[in-house]
Amino acid sequence: MKNGFTTSFNQVSTSYKTRVQGIGKYGLLAAFLLICIALSVLTPRFLTVQNLMIIVTQVSINALLAFGVTFVIITGGIDLSIGSMVAVTGVVAASFAHPDTFPVAVPLLMGLLAGVAFGAFNGFVVTRSNVPPFIVTLGTMTIGRGLALILSNGRPVSNLSDSFNFIGGGKVLGVPTLIILLIVAFISCTIVLRKTVLGRYMYAVGGNEQAARASGIRVGAVKMAVYTLCGGLAALAGILLTSRITTGQPNAGAGFELDAIAAAIIGGTSTSGGSGTMTGTLIGALLIGVISNGLDLLNVTSYYQQVVMGIIIIGAVVLDSLHNKTNA
Amino acid sequence: MTSDTILQVRGLTKTFSGVKALDDVQLTIRKGEVHALMGENGAGKSTLMKILIGLLTPDSGEILFEGNDLTTGNVGDVLKRGISMIHQEMLMIPELTVAQNIFLGRERSGGLLRWLDDRRLTEKAGALLEQMGVAIRPDMPVKYLSVAQMQMVEIARAISNNASVIIMDEPTSALADAEVATLFRIIGELTRQGVAIIYISHKMDEIFTIADTVTVLRDGKYIATRPAAELDIDTLIALMVGRKLDSLFPVPDGVPAGEVMLSVDGLGRRGVFADISFEVRAGEVLGIAGLMGAGRTEIARAIFGLDRISQGEIRIRGKRVVIHSPQDAIGHGIGYVSEDRKGWGFIPGMSVRENLTLASLRKWSSGxxxxxxxxxxxxxxxxxELNVKxxxxxxxxTYLSGGNQQKVVIGNRLLAQPAILILDEPTRGIDIGAKAEIYRLIHQWQQRGVAIIMISSELPEILGMSDRIMVLAQGKQTTMLSRHEASQETIMRYAMHRDRDTGPTGE
Structure with a gap:
């Protein structure tokens, strides 16, 4: 056998690691289920169809934002402007959604367009300058908030058409539209990430940008794509929120970026890039939703809830690094 | 244990998830010797060293250091007792000065809140570096140092630690020849003072230059310890791989080369290289030799579109092309395997499959x-095909050995079906078995009509693989040799060629 002498050398490190890091896909799911079981035991009000619907509805906006930011974080970037994009796109959509003005498709498209443009601008500055994404999107976060206030003259945009309000507040066959759109968005984002060339390139760019370049990947184009996608998803979230509260609020979405990033990180997306899954992010968002819902039901005040949430974020990352260590 | 034994390892065993990385290994280090530790990648050298410096705890066995049991020590204990390791990747804080790095963690200012006496540290460090005979300013931030200088600082750190055993892991992998000479001089001085050096390297010539004793590991097992003077290269390789290697290099088959695939005319990059002209034909291997810093990698980077050229032109199949980016180069059928495998080669978080198909993914997708x-x-x-293990x-x-990682990188380029393949140090840091396989692969793709440019610092490799050899010195082409004209001596003569009047000004 010609090259037989090397056969036995490389068997030393055979540990296998999937792309979901952290407590691992199943660890996270187990933690989630455990908390659900604990809550069902602690309070009978938790495990009711009505309550679960409430949770998913509340989670859906955050989950949409978290999907978008997961794309960005996988490429090694970050987007802090998503909360402001929610406000801008909500205000834009609301401005076109007054009764008897435009058909409902117009506010939808205008909102989406605003988000896509905003995201593309983020991507453009990130790829064309040497400024870190953290700083770029910190800047556009403030710019976005200002834009939302300018476009609305600082006042809520109300008096919206019924058909517009149906988008985020209605039900189809008894299922809230928010839940349907969440499921559609989740499946689409999963497909993009796992089944497409673009998704593969995202992992490559975040995993090792130079090696991606040497493989002929247009790194700038991939980054443009993720920030634009993130803007699109933020627009969807902004439109749904506006529709649900039947008002375009220039102050909406403040702090949403942190919840979305938290969901991605709890879900095992590494902030250094190159790893993360939509399933993880979805579970992360659900976990955040279930815990705050459970604490509500247990009459824990929102002050304590924030402390608990912070501990969970840090705990998830600590478990993450412990898990990585044992696998190294 | 004889009186001059300083470190003795017996029956050391370490298992990772069921696989024995070390199996009943022994090692005896005497005062003042250079002890080479040899073995292919995966033989257990790194694991053994990690146990010696206390990063890992062995499952069984014992480590006696000056007669004391050291088996379960942590990093701090081992350092205090005098074992230091010069790491392959420099572990220093770039913003701190040389002196601050040397004494990091041992400032002895008495308590966290006391003022640091930086001036005293700088004087001490200065004295130490002077004693070593290296010209490095102790108050210079480490980030301004060359890799070689950083290594000297690491050694100074080990000396200041009163280390009596210093472990050096591939210390010359990033050094130029002159720097290697300095390193060897310092090693000589250290051993005269009774310091023992454990020396890990894949470079045979170094082993035979400085080692007194050689211990060989294979598959985590102890194979032999011999005085270096009683060994020759063939015996050593046979001990390492467990059988004799018939031939490292494939036999040239004398098939004539085909059409000119790539020709470069008067290529230059200001201040880096100038007047480079050559052509590579289909089915031909063009070797590029030269000392470190001669401009070899820079030429490859320019052809691949990673750096801009300031003059000259590149033709592919006779047609002039402009290459501004790696995408342009790949579009023209050029593949490039960098010398920096970790930096430019693979995506660590991806599987073998994903890494292999990354450059050609469009071919395996619909829309x-x-x-x-x-x-x-x-x-x-x-x-x-690549025989990836x-x-x-x-x-x-990430979990593959260096040789297998390199095969994956090469496979990634090959799947894009390049007409021209540029290999920069394709076997650096790779064990000899994997080397032979990579040579076989290069030969195989050469036979399929790929034009191959191979840059290498290893002359046997250049001589064994190339049809023609271009030699560079100081950014200029000094000669083009055919296979039968070339020898180690001629290549070295042209590589050392100094021509004061025509430096690489690029004008």
Whole structure:
């Protein structure tokens, strides 16, 4: 056998690691289920169809934002402007959604367009300058908030058409539209990430940008794509929120970026890039939703809830690094 | 244990998830010797060293250091007792000065809140460096140092630690010849003072230059310890691989080269290289030799579109092309395997399959969607062709040995079906078995009509693989030799060629 002498050398490190890091896909799911079981035991009000619907509805906006930011974080970037994009796109959509003005498709498209443009601008500055994404999107976060206030003259945009309000507040066959759109968005984002060339390139760019370049990947184009996608998803979230509260609020979405990033990180997306899954992010968002819902039901005040949430974020990352260590 | 034994390891065993990385290993280090530790990648050298410096705890066995049991020590204990390691990747804080790095963690200012006496540290460090005979300013931030200088600082740190055993892991991998000479001089001085050096390297000539004793490991097992003077290269290789290697290099088959695939005319990059002209034909290997810093890698980078050229032109199949980016180069059928495998080669968090298909993914997809089955089949077939040792196509590349990682990088380029393949130091840091396989692969792709440019610092490799050899010195082309004209001596003569009047000004 010609090259037989090397056969036995490389068997030393055979540990296998999937792309979901952290407590691992199943660890996270187990933690989630455990908390659900604990809550069902602690309070009978938790495990009711009505309550679960409430949770998913509340989670859906955050989950949409978290999907978008997961794309960005996988490429090694970050987007802090998503909360402001929610406000801008909500205000834009609301401005076109007054009764008897435009058909409902117009506010939808205008909102989406605003988000896509905003995201593309983020991507453009990130790829064309040497400024870190953290700083770029910190800047556009403030710019976005200002834009939302300018476009609305600082006042809520109300008096919206019924058909517009149906988008985020209605039900189809008894299922809230928010839940349907969440499921559609989740499946689409999963497909993009796992089944497409673009998704593969995202992992490559975040995993090792130079090696991606040497493989002929247009790194700038991939980054443009993720920030634009993130803007699109933020627009969807902004439109749904506006529709649900039947008002375009220039102050909406403040702090949403942190919840979305938290969901991605709890879900095992590494902030250094190159790893993360939509399933993880979805579970992360659900976990955040279930815990705050459970604490509500247990009459824990929102002050304590924030402390608990912070501990969970840090705990998830600590478990993450412990898990990585044992696998190294 | 004789009186001059300083470190003795007996019956050391370490298991990782069921696989024995070390199996009943022994090692005896005497005062003032250079003890080379040899073995292919995966033989257990790194694990053994990690145990010696206390990063890992062995499952069984004992370590006696000056007669004291050291088996379960942590890093701090081992350092205090005098074992230091010069790491392959420099572990220093770039913003701190040389002196601050040397005494890091041992400032002895008495308590966290006391003022640091930086001036005293700088004086002490200065004295130490002067004693070593190296010209490095102790108050210079480490980030301004060259790799060689950083290594000297690491050694100074070890000396200041009163280390009586210093472990050096591939210390010359990033050094130029003159710097290697300095390192060897310092090693000589240290051993005269009774310091023992454990020296890990793949470079045979170094081993025979400085080692007194050689211990060989294979598959985690102790194989032999011999005085270096009683060994020759063939015997050593036979001990390492467990059998004799018939021939490292494939036999040239004398098939004439085909059409000119790539020609470069008067290529230059201001201040880096100038007036480079050559051509490579289909089915030909053009070797590029030269000392470190002669401009070899820079030429490759420029052709691949990573750096801009300031003059000259590049033709592919006779047609002039402009290459501004790696995408342009790949579009013209050029593949480039960098000398920096970790930096430019693979994506550590990705599987073998994903790394293999990355450069050619468009071929295995319909529109935006990857055709999963085809991708897997293609990757599996390439793994077979390259003889990649992995648990399967889904194993992460990080967990492969250096040689197998390199095969994956080469496979990634090959799947893009390049007409021209540029290999920069294709076997650096790779064990000898994997080397032979990579040579076989290069030969195989040469036979399929790929034009290959191979840059290498290893002269046997250049001589063994190239049809023609271009030699560079100081950014200029000093000669083009045919296979039968070339010898180590001629190449070295042209590589050392100094021409004061015509430096690489690029004008």
């Amino acid at each position: 935006p969607f990857i055709r999963d089955k085809q991708e897997r089949d293609v990757a599996t077939a390439m793994m077979g 992995a648990t399967g196509p889904d194993q992460l590349v």
